[in-house]
Amino acid sequence: MSAQPFRLPAGGRIDRSRPLAFRFDGKPYTGFAGDSLAAALLANGVRLVGRSFKYHRPRGIFSAGPEEPNALVRLRREARAEPNTRATMIELFDGLEAESQNRWPSLGFDLGATASLFAPLLPAGFYYKTFMAPRRGWMFYERFIRAAAGMGRAAEAPDPDHYEKRHAHCDVLVVGGGPAGLAAALAAGRTGARVLLVEERAELGGALRREAAAISDAPAAEWLAATLAELASLSEVRLLRRATAFGYYDHNLVAVLERVADHLPEPPPHRARQVLWQVRAPQVVLATGAIERPLVFAGNDRPQVMLASAARAYLNEFAVAPGTRAVVFTNNDSAYATALDLRRVGIRVTAVVDPREGSGGDLPRRAREAGIECRFGHAVLAARGRSRVSAVEVASLGTAGHEHGDNLDCDLLCVSGGWSPTLHLHCQSGGRPEWNEALAAFVPGRSKQAERSAGAAAGAFALVDCIAGGLRAGAEAAQAAGFGTGVAPPAPDWPRESAAPLRPLWSVPARRWLKSFVDLQDDVTAGDIGLAAREGFVSVEHLKRYTTLGMGTDQGKTSNVNGLALLAEKRGEAIPAVGVTTFRPPYTPVAIGSFAGRETGRHFEPIRRTAMHEWHESAGAAWIEAGLWLRPSCYPRSGESEREAIRREAVAVRQGVGLVDVSTLGKIDIAGPDAAAFLDRVYANIFSNLPVGRARYGLMLREDGIVFDDGTTSRLAEQRFLMTTTTANAVRVMQHLEFLLQTVWPELRVAATSVTEQWAAMALAGPKSRDVLARAAEGVDVSDAGLPHMGVRDGRIAGVPVRIFRISFSGERAYEINVPADWGLRVWTALLDAGRESGIVPYGMEAMGILRIEKGHVAGAELDGTTTAADLGLGRLVAMKKPDFIGRHMLARPALADPRRPRLVGFVPVDGATRLRAGAQIVADSRVPPPVPMIGRITSAADSPTLGHPIALGFLEAGASRHGETLHALFPLADQWVPVRVVDPVFYDRAGERLHG
Amino acid sequence: MLLIPCPFCGPRDQIEFTYGGDATLTRPDPATASEEAWAAYVYLRDNPKGPHSEYWHHHAGCRAWIKVRRDTLTHEISASAAATAPLAGEAGKP
Amino acid sequence: MVERRSALEGAARPGDFGTPAAGGPGVILGERRSLAIVQVAALGERDAAVRGGIAAGCGVAPAAEASRAARGGGTAVLWSGPGRWLVVAAEQPGSDLAARLEAALATAPAVVTDLGHARTVLRVSGPSARDLLAKGCPLDLHLRTFPVDACAHSLLGHAGTLIHAVDAVPSFDLYLARSYARSAWEWIEESAAEYGCRVVAPADLTGSG
Structure with a gap:
């Protein structure tokens, strides 16, 4: 463990009994528990830890805290690798691996450092000025510039942590x-x-x-x-x-x-x-x-130029000697503590250089008493050395920039420009x-x-x-916050050290070709700020963006005030007049993963499951997302493609009987003495005359007259209705009803409660549906007399209560069955059992979509927030004789009454074979060069197994009068145009006879 | 993220609420209102800088629509009330 | 009565998992099954008759204040919004809670809605229960601000939930929309692993309402 040449023999808050092995750029080192990575590197004599952003200048450890601009490393390996991590804030652990950044091929020999040779050519705004032409040239150059002036490399594998x-x-x-x-x-x-x-x-x-x-x-x-x-x-x-x-x-x-x-x-x-x-x-x-501020002078970025407080931290907290011969350069008393601490552990302090004419403070007095040379009225003109400081040039402040000063040998320069x-x-x-x-x-x-x-x-x-x-x-x-009296407990009565005022020194004049850095991370120099000011970037926010001052991962923690002060000097104004840049979160970098938290993978958003979900799963359903719900799109049998399955399911419903899970439709219990009156105001059509035990299709408008939602609503009792909504709008409709009841018509005695979750719902559809229902249902007459079209009855299936609605989306005879959700699976399987001899087939959303398109029933694709009831061919439903309902009062707007508005029509391909695509645009003449006037669009398309050819629903200007015309469906994304014939939107069973078949 | 004082539940995080727009609007009387009044109600909104009365729906909470007076410049919320009650310092609905 | 199939059938398996603290699992998790849950909504602002009807129908009068639950004899009445309460009790053969409330409220300005199958009810208990819920719930569940029998609608992750503080262990009942239950259960299990989690069988949570 002797390989920590700069570790002090005693002291610090490290645990010397727990040595920790680590690697930096592949080389093995040892530190102690309690070390930061920066402290352990310094203890091992590692002084060069990175290359700068723009000029690739060698950089060392500058601070001992979160403000670190230089010592950014890539921590850990492979999927856990994290770039731009501050070595000063990394706690050492056994086996730690870190790499320096922004150097190639190696830290010591970096080809990018040749950028330094061209440094005079790379002033602030260089890239903006140089790579603008030709037009769009920046897009080309940017890749190379980014590669050269990079920060760390991010891991490419998925983050294994959560x-x-x-x-x-x-x-x-x-x-x-x-x-x-x-x-x-x-x-x-x-x-x-x-x-x-x-x-x-x-x-x-x-x-x-x-x-x-x-x-x-x-x-x-x-x-x-x-x-x-x-x-x-x-x-x-x-x-x-x-x-x-x-x-x-x-x-x-x-x-x-x-x-x-x-x-x-x-x-x-x-x-x-x-x-x-x-x-x-x-x-x-x-x-x-x-945060301690640096001082701005030539070469102030060299490794081993370090904040004075950081040097104290390495000495006292980590028992690390950051150097062997030190110079301290300060404009205030606090850094004299560093000189004293260095002296105490036996590090030679060549001088304290202080631009002030003197200081009567306690610390400078003690430094003088300890025999430390204090050069008042002096400044460091330049730090010399290559990969680390080897000497500093010190001169009287009055002569700085004009004469050469004294060279003082040192391998550590501690700086303090005051505290922010x-x-x-x-x-x-x-x-x-x-x-x-x-x-x-x-x-x-x-x-x-x-x-x-x-x-x-x-x-x-x-x-x-x-x-x-x-x-x-x-x-x-x-x-x-409501606690205590606000009286503070007594503070300790310790004596306070006297301190003399600091002397602001925002930059030391430097020879022209030397660089004095303001922002170490972004390589912004005092010269850049002067240039920006001369070019008119005198607003502090403009200065920041033009020079990139304070725009690094450290957000200018050490550079901000110095930069503002230099701009103020250039503008000849006071610092407060210049103002400050806006501080935005985050204070220090935050991993994106923490913002995602657990909301990744299967918890990205919740999955809503119906009561029959497990059955669908075991039946091999292919899934489709509907909002947060997962719904079966179809149930492919082994060896069957999804397309074949969809076709089979649709045919089964037309010819036999099918069962589909429709639990996701919104269901709202609307009850109270004014329930019927409320529905009359909410729907465009009338509900107050609906008899108990009957269902009716309802069309809901927005206040601007556009169709909002549709669904069937049933009267269960004189004062109780069950409203259904589309799956997509269930939440919005509920919110809409609550808004109306609570803010617009609070006098109505109605309670609206979402019962979507209470009921599992399934639709039994097809010519054989009544046979199946008759076998399964108890206590209810399912004959056409007992349960007519649009009738609603209670009954029992598999021993549990159900509600049966004779309504149809497919156009076939159909029954929708609602059952309390915990019994949903029970009733679903009972219906399948009862339907086995009729060849019952479970069907999914895709088959349902085909069936409703064949019938010309509108759905979400048609209720797209731009269509009126008349556009949909549902104008007859709108009961203008009602004095008021939502949407009534805007229907008279000329734009809504315009006969040229696109109307719902059907399209079929002229060749009877080419499939049509939702999203295609309808044009009259395909030979017109673009822009082609678009007179319509296709909203839903299907390959109809019943009709044996593709069909589509869509909208066409003045469409009601254009049945029979031949037009073109353009789908430029697939470079496709298809001649289509305009037809009635109801492709199948226009008379509606099959509802009773 | 705002902390919205629900008059029923107390202060709650904004994520429990849905914004509901201008609360100073009153739906015109269908018996008497002019087309202009309807157009104004449906389409026209002020965009005030400063205190603004607005609806919020406590959708993930008590499901009440509430009125909130929020400063559009500072986000300061100076009052809240049930949808049918006046905000502090505001005359009740006529 | 025909047995009900929980939304968590097959998902909730009794047993211990995760990293327990020295004193045992930090979270005890289970489903409360076979509950009757009925919503009573008052029509209009004068709800004294409705409160009286609830008391007559289920034996427990709603708490006077908002965001509070009242309990007695295995029945809980949870405030669920202005003029709305959820009445919760163990299902009993031959006794339909919704019907009893309907009858008791027949003349009161109120609407009774059965939500017994609409909610999946979880009980989360143990010394780390609050830390667990804090991962997804923005409410302050500290005993000072959310004492025993406080109840509130809020969020657990993306799912809405009604939370009821049942005791000072602490234990909380979460009323989740049935369709979200399985996702929420998986989320809770994963989030609870760091505290050590014991999943108990539904039978161990009956009658503790």
Whole structure:
């Protein structure tokens, strides 16, 4: 285990008793439990971890947190491979495998790096300007540009893991498990409020885990331990680790991604890899901390240029020496802690370079006392080196850009440009950030939703301020949610270190040919921002899109403020005048799989099954989807094609008897003293004169006069009707009736209740249907006198009560039988048994479709939301003598009364053989060059076994008067045109004699 | 995603609801209304910026059609009521 | 009475599966069969007569508030919407709940609708029952906001469901539309596996309404 040359001999929060083997770019290394991948790489001396997006420049580990712009790796292998994963946030596990990205053939020798040679030719907007011509040229070039300027490669095999979603509720949601968040959870939890705290890392404590001062400071450590212990004792407080709040949506809905198993080689059995929490919280406390800003100077992207706070984290949390000779470059006091920590573990600190004229703060004073050289009034002009920093050039700030400065040898440059509160969620919630001059940072503005910020997220950086602010926010949030008095528990009275103000330094002037990076991930330089401003992209949103500033997977966490400040400089305005770009979810990348959750595969959407589903299944049904329902399309016998089966089934119904499952039709119980009056207003035709025990076809319009739905409705009692709807519209019709009863005619005493689920329904159809029914049914006279066409009777089949409707969709004598659903299968099999001697055949949707097309019955394809009753040939049903019904008042519109409107007609191919297609357009003359006037369309087509030739239903302009004409059905998708003859839409048994046959 | 206060069930997630359009419209009196009144009822809608009274159907809940006053700019919901009841600050149906 | 065939026939097999916690399965799951379920809908807003009729017809008066259930003698009356209740009781030979309610409400402004075959009723119980339901249900089922005998229509995944908090174990009865029952059952089984799930036979859940 000696192969961790940069591991410090002691310290850290790692478990040295648990070494973990891992591979990076195929090479084996060892780390310890508790390491991040970035920490383990640094411990092994791996400094170069990736190549940059555009210029393929060598890049190293820049941060120790979610803001990491550089150290993006492809984690795991094969189907589990995940690109663009931040090495700083990956918890090391045994057997971990990671690869660097955006390099070929290898990280050390990358051909793409030649892009750097052409860097002067690749300014902002280069691609837009260069690859525009010829027209559509971008489409051609884009493939190559994408290949060269890539991020990671996604896995190509299906994801073997599963994901979950869950809803969660609490009184106070606390985002962030650092000192402010823990304090807020404590104060809120003590009131009895339900508290959910989410922390994106594996452990709670935030900066207390990473700062040497906090670790060695007994009161701080004691406070953390006591707080965690008390939180654990509060039964209504839940602490969720490895959980990132990534989106803040309307009405205090916060999306949280819990990484359940990302720290393991693979998820344990039955566990999701990740869980997407949708948290609805009356009050939210944002204790999201702050992100340290880089400084902008030449060569600031080289490996081993690192945020000062990150260097502290590697030292203190992971016991890793990020270098051996360090320079610290800072414009504020906080990075002096890094210098002190480096010195403490024996790393040479060559100098602290500070543009300020001095600092009276405690940390700089202690650094000077420790003998660290502090070069005030100076700046780093450039970081030198190739695949890592080897020296920095330091000069007096006044001469920067004009003279060469001193070269200081180092292999680590720690930078700090101040701190930016993490405002993503605040801004997503609608809050507008405000510029704080003293902090040179945006801080939360007025809240739009029920959220408040605490700790560093609110611009309070001292530990005692974070705790006090957290306690206050927690107590106030709890009170706002109805718990406690709002008075915060007392905060610790620890002394506060004095700190001197920072000096904003947005960029160090650089020599022209050197690059100073603002956005490391997107390779956006200070020069690019200047160029964009000169070209007129002075709106911050335009700047972002033109330069791609902040558009990487890190969403500009380290670059945003520096970019805005540079634009402000170029515009000669104050930073707040420039404004900020919009923060959108997600805060950090979220796997698509977590948005799908379990809604994949067979749970993509539920399957609705009728009571006879299992029978259909065992009978070998081919299925067809009807909304969420699965319905048999046909029942092919062995050796029979589906087409043959459909034909056989249709013929059986015409000549013998068939049975079809029609349970999916919508069924609505409509009852009450005003039920009949209600139906008269809902349907275009009349129902109030329907006798008890009779059924009637009903046509329902929309208020604009267009046909909405149809079905048969039966009067079961004086005040009770059973309405049926099409399968497709069952839900909409129910909603429509409820709307009318609750908002338009609340005075009507009617209850409408969906009973679709209560009844299994099957239609027994064919000339022999009565014989079968007579054998099966008890207690009911099924003779034509006892049960006439459109009659409704109760009876029993197989010992259970049924309701029998003599209605027909096929045109043959037919009976629809409704039975309470749990007995549906029983009655279905009883009818099949009773029908065996008559040769009964179960039939599916396809045969049913043929039968109804032969009869010219309209269905969903014809009720397409554009057709009127008259278009469908059903105008005689519309009872204009009724003073009111839905749709009545718009029927007089000229457009609806236009005689040229397309009318329902039948089509047959002139050759009597060519099959017609639904979707074909009807044209008068096929020889006219396009665009051809379309005078009609085919909506339903079938190959009629009864007639022996193809038939189709459709609409034709002024169609009623054009029977006999020859036209053409065009189907350009199949390059097909078929001469067709216009005929009456009822192809079969126009007199309707077979209903009684 | 909105949290819609159902007057019968309390605050519920938007996924339980269906949007039902402008709740300020009243179906014209069929005995007296002009063609223009019908056309306006069927086709014409205001598109206000700010508070808007609208119907929502609690389809996955109590199946009540309810009235909600929602700010179309901010999504703030300031009142809700049963379909036949006035929203707070609104005169009842004449 | 002729035996009814559940929508879950063949799907629900008693036994344990998944990864149980140390204390045993986190979820106990079963179907409540042979229930009579009848909806009573009041016509108009004055529903005192309807409430009285329900009490007379089934022996249990509806709870005064919305979103609450009342129970007694094996019968439950669940609020199901404004002016609507579901009356639920074990089926008994020779005693038709719908007919009894029809008779008791004959003169009341109410409509009685039999939904006994329209719903599949599941009981989900155990220490992880809430976590399981949270995967598909947007309701806050915490005891503070959804106490015993709270009931509400909501969603379980894509399926609508009426949820009734039966006891503080916690246990919940889910009333699902029959056609969705099998998909919902499969979804619940898969979602419950991480807690350890015990499927119990329907017979073990009778009479606990």
